[in-house]
Amino acid sequence: EKNLPVASGVGGGSSDAAAALNGLSRLWELDIGEAGLARIGLTLGADLPMCLKARPLIARGIGDELSPLTEFPALALVLVNPGAAVSTPEVFKALSGPDNAALPPLPGRLDFHGIRNWLDTTRNDLEPAARAIQPAIGDALKALKKAGAAFARMSGSGATCFGLFETGNVAKRAAIDIRRRHPGWFVAATRSMETD
Numbered sequence: 001e002k003n004l005p006v007a008s009g010v011g012g013g014s015s016d017a018a019a020a021l022n023g024l025s026r027l028w029e030l031d032i033g034e035a036g037l038a039r040i041g042l043t044l045g046a047d048l049p050m051c052l053k054a055r056p057l058i059a060r061g062i063g064d065e066l067s068p069l070t071e072f073p074a075l076a077l078v079l080v081n082p083g084a085a086v087s088t089p090e091v092f093k094a095l096s097g098p099d100n101a102a103l104p105p106l107p108g109r110l111d112f113h114g115i116r117n118w119l120d121t122t123r124n125d126l127e128p129a130a131r132a133i134q135p136a137i138g139d140a141l142k143a144l145k146k147a148g149a150a151f152a153r154m155s156g157s158g159a160t161c162f163g164l165f166e167t168g169n170v171a172k173r174a175a176i177d178i179r180r181r182h183p184g185w186f187v188a189a190t191r192s193m194e195t196d
Contacts, residue, residue, distance in 0.1 A: 003188075004160075004186075005081045005083070005085070005160065005186045006085060008081050008085070008155075008158075008159060008160040008186070009086065009088075009130075009154065009155045009156030009157045009158045009159060009160050010079065010155050010156060010160050011047050011050070011051055011156065013045075014044075014045050014047045014048050014050075014051045015051045015054075017041070017044055017045065017048055017051070018041060018048055018051035018052045018054070021037055021040060021041055021048070021052065022037070022052065025037055034052070034053075037052055038052055038064070038066075042062075042063070042064050045063075046062045046063035046064070047059075047063050047156070048063070049063055049064055049066060050063055050066065053066060053068070054193075055068060055069075055193060055195065056068070056069040056072035056192070056193055056194070056195055057069055058103065058106070060102070060103065068195075069106075069110075069195055070195060071110055071195055072110055072192075072193075072194055072195045073110060073111060073112070073115075073194050074191045074192055074193065074194040075112065075115065075164055075191065075192040076164070076165040076166065076167055076168045076170065076171040076189070076191055077162050077163065077164060077165065077171060077189070077190050077191065077192055078144060078147070078149065078162065078163045078165065078171050078174050078175045078178065078187065078188070078189050078190075079155070079160055079161070079162050079186070079187070079188045079190060080140045080143060080144055080160065080161050080162075080163070080178055080182075080185060080186070080187050081140065081159055081160040081161075081185060081186040081187075082134075082136035082137065082139055082140045082159060082182070082185050083136070083184050083185055083186065084134045084136045084137070084159045085159065086130050086133055086134050086137075086157060086158040086159045087133075088156075088157040090133055091126050091129050091130045091133060091157040091158065092126070092129075092157070094129035094130075094132060094133060095125065095126065095129050096128070096129070100123075100125050103122055104118070104121050104122065106118060112150075112164075112166055115164075116150050116151045116164055119151050119153070119164070120151065124153055124154050124155075124156075126154070126156070126157045126158065127153070127154040127158070130154060130157055130158035130159065131154070131158075133158075134158060134159050136159065137154055137158050137159050137161060140154075140159070140160075140161040140185070141153070141154070141161050143178050143181065143182060143185075144161060144162075144163035144174075144178070145163075147163065147174035147175075147177045147178050148165065148170065148174055149163030149164060149165060149174065150163075150164050150165060150166060151163065151164040152164070160186070168189070168191060171189040171190075172189045174189070175187050175188065175189035
């Protein structure tokens with residue numbers, strides 16, 4: 001059961017599609033393997049291969065080049081959506097250009113500080129286009145920073161933003177604060193997946 005805003009940029013629809021593909025593959029006893037299922041998923045959406053893996057990973061290309069992370073900690077997060085849906089096709093149409101520098105390598109130490117510092121060197125290429133279409137994304141990012149996020153960025157094609165917090169308790173308090181200041185927004189404290 002998921003309680004997410006529609007068209008929020010956090011892969012809700014894609015994860016549903018990935019679950020359906022996995023279920024149908026088992027039901028029909030298909031012998032196509034993970035790679036075959038990922039190729040089918042990619043025809044439905046660039047983030048489906050990631051959702052099929054359902055684990056921490058680095059995605060490159062259009063979402064088809066996946067590198068699993070062997071050691072990744074659970075991170076305390078707050079998700080904020082300012083009550084605004086953003087059309088993914090519109091965001092991609094407004095994108096300034098598809099040729100951008102590759103991701104820098106991950107830090108040697110994958111802990112809160114190392115990951116936060118690494119995220120500072122990265123970007124979401126869709127954020128400027130999405131913010132131009134829906135300025136409320138900027139308000140969500142400001143709210144996360146004001147609540148003490150060590151790092152904040154838009155997720156996917158928007159409009160949901162996430163803030164990274166040092167502990168789960170700090171994230172929960174930040175979520176309460178944001179919800180109090182913006183009662184009409186979707187706000188949720190959560191944790192990212194960790195590798196097993």
